[in-house]
Amino acid sequence: MKIIVSIKQVPETSKVKMDPISGTMIRTGMESIINPLDLYAIETAIRLKEKLGGTISIISMGPLQAVKAIREAIAMGCDDGVLLCDKAFGGADTWATAYTLSLGIQKLGGADLILCGERATDGDTGQVGPGLAAMLDLPLITYVGKVESLTAEYLQAERLVEGGREIVSVKLPALITVVKEIAVPRLPTLRGILRAKESTVNIWGPTDVSADPNLIGLKGSPTRVVRIHHPQVTRKGECITVKGQADLDQAAQRIVDFMKQRNIL
Amino acid sequence: MTSTTNSDQNLWKDVWTLAEQKGDKLHPVSYELLGRGRSLADARGSRLCAVVIGCWVPQHDLQELIERGADCIYLVDNPDLKNFLVEPYARILRFLIEKYHPEIVIAAATTTGRTVLPYVSAQIRAGLTADCTGLEIENDTGLLLQTRPAIGGNILATIKTPDARPQMATVRPKSTRIPEKQPGRMGEIIRIDSVTHLLDSRVKFEQYIPDVSGCASIEDADIIIAGGAGVNKAEGFALIEKLAAQLGGAVGASRPCVDHGWQAYPRQVGLSGKTVSPRLYIACGISGAIQHLAGIQTAESIIAINTDPNAPIFQLADLGIVGNMFDILPVLVDKLENTSRDHIPVG
Numbered sequence: 001m002k003i004i005v006s007i008k009q010v011p012e013t014s015k016v017k018m019d020p021i022s023g024t025m026i027r028t029g030m031e032s033i034i035n036p037l038d039l040y041a042i043e044t045a046i047r048l049k050e051k052l053g054g055t056i057s058i059i060s061m062g063p064l065q066a067v068k069a070i071r072e073a074i075a076m077g078c079d080d081g082v083l084l085c086d087k088a089f090g091g092a093d094t095w096a097t098a099y100t101l102s103l104g105i106q107k108l109g110g111a112d113l114i115l116c117g118e119r120a121t122d123g124d125t126g127q128v129g130p131g132l133a134a135m136l137d138l139p140l141i142t143y144v145g146k147v148e149s150l151t152a153e154y155l156q157a158e159r160l161v162e163g164g165r166e167i168v169s170v171k172l173p174a175l176i177t178v179v180k181e182i183a184v185p186r187l188p189t190l191r192g193i194l195r196a197k198e199s200t201v202n203i204w205g206p207t208d209v210s211a212d213p214n215l216i217g218l219k220g221s222p223t224r225v226v227r228i229h230h231p232q233v234t235r236k237g238e239c240i241t242v243k244g245q246a247d248l249d250q251a252a253q254r255i256v257d258f259m260k261q262r263n264i265l
Numbered sequence: 266m267t268s269t270t271n272s273d274q275n276l277w278k279d280v281w282t283l284a285e286q287k288g289d290k291l292h293p294v295s296y297e298l299l300g301r302g303r304s305l306a307d308a309r310g311s312r313l314c315a316v317v318i319g320c321w322v323p324q325h326d327l328q329e330l331i332e333r334g335a336d337c338i339y340l341v342d343n344p345d346l347k348n349f350l351v352e353p354y355a356r357i358l359r360f361l362i363e364k365y366h367p368e369i370v371i372a373a374a375t376t377t378g379r380t381v382l383p384y385v386s387a388q389i390r391a392g393l394t395a396d397c398t399g400l401e402i403e404n405d406t407g408l409l410l411q412t413r414p415a416i417g418g419n420i421l422a423t424i425k426t427p428d429a430r431p432q433m434a435t436v437r438p439k440s441t442r443i444p445e446k447q448p449g450r451m452g453e454i455i456r457i458d459s460v461t462h463l464l465d466s467r468v469k470f471e472q473y474i475p476d477v478s479g480c481a482s483i484e485d486a487d488i489i490i491a492g493g494a495g496v497n498k499a500e501g502f503a504l505i506e507k508l509a510a511q512l513g514g515a516v517g518a519s520r521p522c523v524d525h526g527w528q529a530y531p532r533q534v535g536l537s538g539k540t541v542s543p544r545l546y547i548a549c550g551i552s553g554a555i556q557h558l559a560g561i562q563t564a565e566s567i568i569a570i571n572t573d574p575n576a577p578i579f580q581l582a583d584l585g586i587v588g589n590m591f592d593i594l595p596v597l598v599d600k601l602e603n604t605s606r607d608h609i610p611v612g
Contacts, residue, residue, distance in 0.1 A: 094383070094393065122416050124395070124416070124537075127379075127382075127393060127395050129383075140468070141468055142376065142379070159376070160376075161377075162375060163476055163482070166470065166474075167472040168471060170467055170468045180530060222428070222429035223392040224427060225424050226423050228421070228422050234580045235583055237579075237583035237585055238584055240584075241588070242586060242589075242592065248588070248593060249596060251593055252593060252596040252597040254584065255568060255586070255593075256597070256600050262545070264544060264566070
């Protein structure tokens with residue numbers, strides 16, 4: 001079985017700087033990690049490989065430092081990786097990102113199964129996985145919480161949806177996006193780390209994947225970030241401070257009165 | 266993949282919302298979207314159209330879409346569309362978009378909306394913005410301004426789609442109230458019958474298994490008692506559970522509680538979990554990270570209990586109690602015990 005996992009490197013902390021001109025994130029010089037939700041996709045891929053045999057390739061788009069994320073995935077148990085990296089890819093929205101990744105996957109010769117995390121913790125869109133499936137004309141199963149069964153030709157999965165679960169099945173090839181519930185990601189082994197160090201991560205630019213220059217990066221993105229601001233929310237309610245035991249009863253009484261006023265009690 | 270030329274922007278008009286069917290009727294989010302759509306359509310001087318893709322959709326629900334703001338309904342009703350499958354849904358939506366050219370298409374940021382909209386927008390190269398909390402029309406350009414939280418809710422980004430059409434967005438369920446019914450309001454229902462060539466699906470639907478957990482789900486609860494990092498440990502939720510049971514409410518939790526494993530993910534409130542809109546939200550030991558506040562801002566009433574007087578949660582509270590939840594909640598539980606003898610909780 002040939003498996004591809006699409007991952008993203010994201011900033012580790014919430015202290016993110018934005019470029020005031022392009023409105024996109026400044027990624028250089030930051031401590032970066034594999035998007036935590038992609039770890040579930042990687043773990044799922046490794047478990048399926050352990051069961052059925054085959055290879056797992058990692059694909060990612062990002063700055064050169066994202067090679068580190070790919071090596072971490074290899075250290076967990078994946079086989080090889082490719083990074084789509086070029087200035088021209090920069091500033092891409094989810095459409096241009098999905099387009100670029102779809103070209104990389106085509107150059108890899110496609111796969112029986114492509115896995116993505118539910119969304120990345122920085123952009124929080126969850127749009128690249130479904131977009132990728134559409135561009136590769138693959139059947140798509142989103143929000144997979146469990147792989148019920150998998151053979152060389154067939155996948156049955158459980159989707160976690162509002163109020164319940166859906167069992168669906170598909171003939172491979174297919175693309176699935178997975179959620180946290182699917183598996184607990186493993187840590188890389190020492191042997192894995194050594195293997196990852198020696199493995200080659202290919203770096204591909206626009207010409208390597210025959211990208212249309214008008215469809216990549218900021219230029220190829222239908223959407224534009226026009227403004228970044230810090231949210232302010234306020235209701236200007238009343239506030240009571242409990243200083244001692246005596247205030248406790250008063251505070252609790254105020255809560256009861258409040259609930260009565262608002263017709264909740 | 267096909268790339269459409271979207272250059273003639275005058276071709277694109279009307280605002281569309283995507284209704285969702287749940288079981289044998291429309292999901293309430295279908296009506297909620299109309300509130301967003303109505304103000305956009307009014308600002309653009311265009312019609313508001315609801316797209317309904319489903320099976321045996323009750324006439325009564327279609328009428329309700331009209332009474333709550335839709336001028337027109339595109340109805341695709343077919344037994345094969347009983348369950349959501351991305352390929353037929355996407356093919357139908359794309360077919361309708363290419364036939365009728367809506368300027369704006371909005372859907373709920375549900376598992377359905379967040380699957381079908383990216384699939385369609387990728388195919389037709391439309392601009393799509395996920396999980397918006399604010400939608401408005403820019404005065405001078407008439408473009409859709411889409412505001413959404415990013416980076417864990419630490420920032421709000423406003424995004425627009427200058428050239429590509431349609432301008433598409435998913436919006437958080439329960440991020441606005443359902444618009445009032447206007448009995449007698451008139452609208453047009455257009456049935457699209459010639460869809461059999463669009464119904465193939467490589468993914469096969471097999472079964473839906475509803476959750477049967479006894480406790481109320483936070484999305485539907487009228488009262489939510491939520492705990493945060495201040496709860497300190499899983500056992501700390503016992504008091505919150507007790508209060509919730511007393512008030513007939515559901516238990517919620519902030520992200521740190523779920524990350525620590527004190528509570529399960531379905532109870533997580535905030536942008537990374539569920540956006541909620543209860544009549545009363547009681548936040549216990551929750552400091553109020555932006556991503557949490559953004560998930561509760563449409564709650565009718567908010568009570569916050571926290572030891573830190575500077576906690577951001579107090580900014581959003583109608584009633585703030587600066588103090589320790591472990592001191593206050595037992596007193597409150599006792600008081601309610603006595604009160605409940607003469608009052609019957611609502612909802």
